[in-house]
Amino acid sequence: MSIKKQLTQIIKIATLGILISGGIAIAAPWQGAPAGGFPNGNIHAPVNVSMNDQTKTGNLGVSTVAVNWNKFSTKGNLAVSGDIDSNIAQFGNNLHSGNNIQVLSLSQDAPENSGYAGLWNAKVCAKEDGTLVLCEAVVTNTCTSTGTQMYDIVGGVQKTSGTLGTANPNSFTVPNGCKITVKTWAAGGGGGGGCTVVAYGGTTGGGGGGAGEYREKTFPYLPNLTIPVSVGVGGAKGANNLTDCSATACTWGGGGTCGMPGTNSSFGNDGDKYQIKAIGGSFGVQPYAGYTWGGAGAGGSGGVGGNSYPGAPGDPGRYWGYPTATKDGAGAPANNGYGAGGQGGINNIRNAAGGGNGHIEISWQ
Secondary structure (H helix, E strand, C coil): CCCCHHHHHHHHHHHHHHHHHHHHHHHCCCCCCCCCCCCCCCCCCCCCCCCCCCCCCCCCCCCCCCCCCCCEEEEEEECCCCCCCCCEEEEEEEEECCCCCCCCCCCCCHHHHHHHCCCCCCCCEECCCCCEEECCCCCCCCCCCCCCEEEEEEEEEEEEECCCCCCCEEECCCCCCCCCCEECCCCCCCCCCCCEEHCCCCCCCCCCCCCCCEEEEEECCCCCCCEEEEECCCCCCCCCCEEECCCCCCCCCCCCCCCCCCEEEEECCCCEEEEEEECCCCCCCCCCCCCCCCCCCCCCCECCEEEEEECCCCCCCCCCCCCCCCCCCCCCCCCCEECCCCCCCCCEECCCCCCCEEEEEEEEC
């Protein structure tokens, strides 16, 4: 055999050996079909651009994270060397950043001194347990006007007057950047009617109505909100009963013998953080079922928001058969100017009186 043929033979054998070795190397990882059903035993799916949710149990390292959605959520630790910019970020564990973290808002009630309910753009403080809370609001007064607006019941209809003129009588729009003070008077209760007690041989007067509660509060800042305003209406008077009322129960409504309670006055709706609600005074009672005098209406108290000044109670009605009686069913005096209780009635002497209306006054600067 010639040398040329021998070299050719050697090259063929070597080439065959290389091909066989490569085939064995490629086939080595194959260990047969997966032991379990799909997807058990398969290679993990890669992070991809699909719309399906994906979960990675190990660490994930990337040079840049761009969150273009409204929400970014992680159940574990998140370590960031740069900035985080996202509308909503939820972290089930710790958050570490090598740079600054700016929290524009928290889903937490605003500080008490703001009087505002909802998200609050204020500084964030860390408590001892590591949770983030809103610091006390730092309020900058940027008010460019001053004034006072008043709300009253006139001819049975709620009306307003003051700096803003005859604006919407049922609401108040807070001027931008202004500190406001709200004063709220509730209405007084109506006096009870008098009656004749045949068993005692005399006339008994009805009890006087209680005065409405007064509340006030100053808000360093409220957003430019439009807030509903409702003024309390004085309770209706009770009617005198010229017949024997020894066993007659108290009745209410048109022609009723007992007075009606005064209604509440309110700035804001029930549940609002900035609400101020004053409670109306209770009604005077006509004597009945053996009582020798009419019960007095209690003063309004127990409202919501601000500092409270409870209304005074009315006087019980006098039994005119007793010459030493000192009570005459007088209504409670006005609480700081408004919401007086109505006086009780006395047969053949005087009729009962309705309670005084409430009042709301809002000033800003």
